[in-house]
Amino acid sequence: MVEAVNKQQKIDITNVSHSYSLDDHDLPVLEKIDLTIEPNEFVVILGPSGCGKSTLLRMVAGLERPEEGSITANGEEILSADPSRIVVFQDPTLFPWLTVRQNVELGFKIQKKKDDKAITDMLDMIGLAGFDNAYPSQLSGGMAQRVALARALVNDPSVLILDEPLGKLDSLTRITMQKELVNLWKNKQFTGLMVTHDIEEALLLATRIIVMKQRPAHIIGEFKLDMAYPRHRDSEELLKIRREIFELLGHKSDW
Ligand SMILES: Nc1ncnc2c1ncn2[C@@H]1O[C@H](COP(=O)(O)OP(=O)(O)OP(=O)(O)O)[C@@H](O)[C@H]1O
Numbered sequence: 606m607v608e609a610v611n612k613q614q615k616i617d618i619t620n621v622s623h624s625y626s627l628d629d630h631d632l633p634v635l636e637k638i639d640l641t642i643e644p645n646e647f648v649v650i651l652g653p654s655g656c657g658k659s660t661l662l663r664m665v666a667g668l669e670r671p672e673e674g675s676i677t678a679n680g681e682e683i684l685s686a687d688p689s690r691i692v693v694f695q696d697p698t699l700f701p702w703l704t705v706r707q708n709v710e711l712g713f714k715i716q717k718k719k720d721d722k723a724i725t726d727m728l729d730m731i732g733l734a735g736f737d738n739a740y741p742s743q744l745s746g747g748m749a750q751r752v753a754l755a756r757a758l759v760n761d762p763s764v765l766i767l768d769e770p771l772g773k774l775d776s777l778t779r780i781t782m783q784k785e786l787v788n789l790w791k792n793k794q795f796t797g798l799m800v801t802h803d804i805e806e807a808l809l810l811a812t813r814i815i816v817m818k819q820r821p822a823h824i825i826g827e828f829k830l831d832m833a834y835p836r837h838r839d840s841e842e843l844l845k846i847r848r849e850i851f852e853l854l855g856h857k858s859d860w
Contacts, residue, residue: 613644614678614689614763614796616665621674623660624821633821634660638674640815640824644763647790647797649807651850652817658800659768661822665798666692666766678764690764695772697753699741705752706737712756720759727755730792731785747778751785758793765790767799771806783809787834804850808843809836816853826853 618640624633634657642648650658663669664676667686676683678690691712699708706724713719728734731751741749750770757765767786771779783806790797801807807814808830816826828846836843 612761612763612794615644616640616642616764616796616798617675617677617680618642618661618665619675619677621661621664621671621676622821623657623664623672635671636821636823638822638824642764642796642798644796645794647799647810647812648815649797649799649801649811649813650815650817651801651804651807651854652822653819653854654802656817656819657822658817662692662766662768662798662800665764666690668692688760689762690766691757691760691762692766692768693750693753693757693770695769697741697749699749699752701741704738704740705733705744708741708752709755709759712759723759724755727759730789731755731758745778747774747782750774750782754786754789758789758795761793762795765795765797767797769800769802772802779806784835786810791834804847805838807850808847809838814846814850816850818854826850 618638621635621638622633623635624631626632638661650661652658660669664671665683667683667690670684700711705728709724709727710719728737731754733748733751733755736744736748741752744752754770771782774782787810799810811830813830814828815824817823818825828850830846832840832842
């Protein structure tokens with residue numbers, strides 16, 4: 606097993622505001638976001654489309670800097686991307702000319718310490734044993750996203766940043782992948798930071814749900830979920846939180 610890059614990271618987002626320039630005006634996107642993510646939490650951010658969730662994730666990943674405020678990992682400002690914090694996007698972005706194994710190997714190439722056994726174990730864990738030599742064009746959408754997850758996880762990142770990773774999958778594959786994500790999180794012990802539009806997905810996965818509203822995006826609610834996994838989507842506890850989130854977002858839960 607490859608040593609973790611930095612197994613425990615506490616992420617502090619402090620007073621973060623950000624705007625983009627759009628044509629001749631400023632578009633405020635984030636306003637005074639304060640959020641602390643403790644090691645090994647699985648935090649899911651929910652909010653309306655376009656409110657700024659991905660912008661916030663990109664900042665935690667070090668792909669963008671906030672205009673105001675700071676984001677730190679264990680007290681150190683995040684200034685650039687780092688292999689200890691890896692992002693998985695909605696599109697798996699695999700290289701079509703490389704096999705499954707070669708795509709997963711790229712995870713190691715960031716750090717130059719390839720480990721064949723770790724790749725085999727990872728492919729096994731993620732349900733792709735026997736597909737080492739398949740090319741992306743020979744995979745289903747769910748399988749391709751599993752490869753992207755395997756590529757992210759072979760490095761044992763401290764923080765796995767998931768930007769709508771299951772958004773393009775059909776609902777049945779999505780349910781399977783939700784269970785797999787929970788199992789991976791338990792096994793690999795990373796801190797999860799995920800964005801989704803799907804309230805049910807957030808309820809099934811998160812240890813904490815953050816609800817944002819636009820515009821500019823600000824945090825309007827937070828729910829701690831102490832229930833064990835696997836969770837039952839029809840449990841009273843989850844249904845209650847679901848209703849509260851719908852109301853917070855200005856909807857009735859029956860529509
Ligand atoms: N590079 C950019 N330049 C200008 N505007 C941008 C840029 N990136 C994002 N935006 C704008 O910032 C706002 C927030 O975008 P962002 O992608 O963070 O939202 P989101 O909540 O993740 O959306 P969705 O849920 O639809 O993916 C949007 O209005 C978007 O148009």
